[in-house]
Amino acid sequence: MDIKERIENSVKQILNEELGASIHPDKLSSISNKINERLSTSVNPDELVLLRMISQKKNDKEMAVVSVIGQDSVGIVAEVTRILAESSANIEGMNQAIVSGYFALILTIDVSSMNLSLDKLQELMNVIAEKKNLKIYIQHENIFRSMNRI
Amino acid sequence: MNYEVSEILETIKMNSLENLDVRTVTLGLSLFDCINESPKQTAENVREKMLKYGSNIVKTADKIGGRYGVKIVNKRISLTPLSLIFGKPRSLEEYIQAAKIIDNTGKEIGIDFIGGYSALVHKGITDSESAFLDSIPYVLAETGRICSSVNVATTKSGINMDAVLRMGKIVKQAAELTADRQAIGCAKLVVFANIPEDNPFMAGALHGPGEGDCTLNVGVSGPGVVFRAVKSLPEDADFEVISETVKKIAFKITRMGELVGKEVARELGVSFGIIDLSLAPTPAIGDSVADILEAMGLEACGTHGTTAALALLNDAVKKGGAFASSYVGGLSGAFIPVSEDATMEKRAAEGHLTFDKLEAMTAVCSVGLDMIAIPGDTTAETIAAIIADEISIGVINSKTTAVRLLPVPGAGPGDEISLGGLLGRARIIPVHKKSAEIFVRRGGRIPAPIQSLKN
Numbered sequence: 240m241d242i243k244e245r246i247e248n249s250v251k252q253i254l255n256e257e258l259g260a261s262i263h264p265d266k267l268s269s270i271s272n273k274i275n276e277r278l279s280t281s282v283n284p285d286e287l288v289l290l291r292m293i294s295q296k297k298n299d300k301e302m303a304v305v306s307v308i309g310q311d312s313v314g315i316v317a318e319v320t321r322i323l324a325e326s327s328a329n330i331e332g333m334n335q336a337i338v339s340g341y342f343a344l345i346l347t348i349d350v351s352s353m354n355l356s357l358d359k360l361q362e363l364m365n366v367i368a369e370k371k372n373l374k375i376y377i378q379h380e381n382i383f384r385s386m387n388r389i
Numbered sequence: 390m391n392y393e394v395s396e397i398l399e400t401i402k403m404n405s406l407e408n409l410d411v412r413t414v415t416l417g418l419s420l421f422d423c424i425n426e427s428p429k430q431t432a433e434n435v436r437e438k439m440l441k442y443g444s445n446i447v448k449t450a451d452k453i454g455g456r457y458g459v460k461i462v463n464k465r466i467s468l469t470p471l472s473l474i475f476g477k478p479r480s481l482e483e484y485i486q487a488a489k490i491i492d493n494t495g496k497e498i499g500i501d502f503i504g505g506y507s508a509l510v511h512k513g514i515t516d517s518e519s520a521f522l523d524s525i526p527y528v529l530a531e532t533g534r535i536c537s538s539v540n541v542a543t544t545k546s547g548i549n550m551d552a553v554l555r556m557g558k559i560v561k562q563a564a565e566l567t568a569d570r571q572a573i574g575c576a577k578l579v580v581f582a583n584i585p586e587d588n589p590f591m592a593g594a595l596h597g598p599g600e601g602d603c604t605l606n607v608g609v610s611g612p613g614v615v616f617r618a619v620k621s622l623p624e625d626a627d628f629e630v631i632s633e634t635v636k637k638i639a640f641k642i643t644r645m646g647e648l649v650g651k652e653v654a655r656e657l658g659v660s661f662g663i664i665d666l667s668l669a670p671t672p673a674i675g676d677s678v679a680d681i682l683e684a685m686g687l688e689a690c691g692t693h694g695t696t697a698a699l700a701l702l703n704d705a706v707k708k709g710g711a712f713a714s715s716y717v718g719g720l721s722g723a724f725i726p727v728s729e730d731a732t733m734e735k736r737a738a739e740g741h742l743t744f745d746k747l748e749a750m751t752a753v754c755s756v757g758l759d760m761i762a763i764p765g766d767t768t769a770e771t772i773a774a775i776i777a778d779e780i781s782i783g784v785i786n787s788k789t790t791a792v793r794l795l796p797v798p799g800a801g802p803g804d805e806i807s808l809g810g811l812l813g814r815a816r817i818i819p820v821h822k823k824s825a826e827i828f829v830r831r832g833g834r835i836p837a838p839i840q841s842l843k844n
Binding site for chain 1: 391394396397400401405452455641644645647648
């Protein structure tokens, strides 16, 4: 099956699944034809392949930001990362600094394969936070994207 | 890492230290499919619809709030104006019984307020609306969550002065019926000009007749964030700098609100309506609109220059917010509810912020004379005249204005009342003593202004 045919089939299949029963079959095929026609004039097949690769790459990961702020003490990084490892959250970025006497550790983590929910992870972090006199915030990446990127 | 450490820390600071939150997610429900011959059955149908769409609103809002580290303070429901749903005139008992069913449903779901015990009477009052209006003070006294709003004017239709006078009496009666609770009934009653159909903020929220079946609207807050940004500017920073600073913050606040609102809507399976860009203060220290005005260089909010400062603030908030979201609606402007804003309340108590200055300020912001406690011996006619003044500002300027006054029975200028929670506390502000009785009793309608002839 060539790429054009596969795309056309996918569009048809999705429309059928989503709208199948609620819409007249003629209307359905007319919509699917229009989408395919539009796609063939606005995007060339190479670009489509690229697009799919990019979207797949994006879909694979779901990022969250863990921010640890408070008084510096021995073993903060060890404790935080131990919990992340136990939760199967992969650390993708790490940045640590002392800002005006306060310890600040920012971790970007991939939560897509985590074995517990963000709420649960926050609860576990709260225990460390209390023990070590820190504040630990876990926030989905989207909040930073929407507030800081146009 | 995709984000600078400073960006992440700034967001955390806004949320945890500067009171930035999503003030309300308000689920708007159309009730036209709930209409029944019996008002009790109508209310039961409303109850079913509220349970169907709103049961999970509190849980969902908390979940999404947790995901982003953003507090969603209030979860509310707005309804199609109930005067349209109850049909023909009903007895007072029937209205109260129906309202109680709806109120209890709200309690069951765990929401804070239900908006929509409302009537749109800007051009005329039908017999059903007349009976409905009479029931408002009783319903407010006998329910806890239900809020009422009445639209008495629009730029297109002019001011229905009969309705204005009626509202003067209704406000007075609402105060008397809740005299034992510091006139709390009046805190849930707003008189409007040009009422928006998609406002998520109480007490004026309703789900307009032009809206869809079920929509989620969002109101953000954030005076604390704007205050700290303006405060950090040098004293000689010019107005362009102030405006730019406010715009940037408004952009961020709006984006956060939109993200959270859309996620809650998606999770609830309802459509996202609008984001309301209002800066809504709370009685919490550091969450005040008056603080922002003072940070611009006024010694006390209410002094000369206050209206200009507020105009600048309001405009910059809108510009930043409008760029951040395509669906902006509701009231979208800075609020100046006196009792709900700690600094504003303080300045009013000190005598710097007078009734007349507040009225002038409403010409350049949203929404109007809001949460002002006035002497208990103020007559219904004087209240009607205050409403007429405020409403005419809205009608002539093609904007929304509103009045929410508390004529606290037995209280005089200088006395203090405490309403609790977000409603805050207030010192009684004096109003003019000279009568406007002959004026407000003339009856009829003040014609629509020339500005309405736009076609």
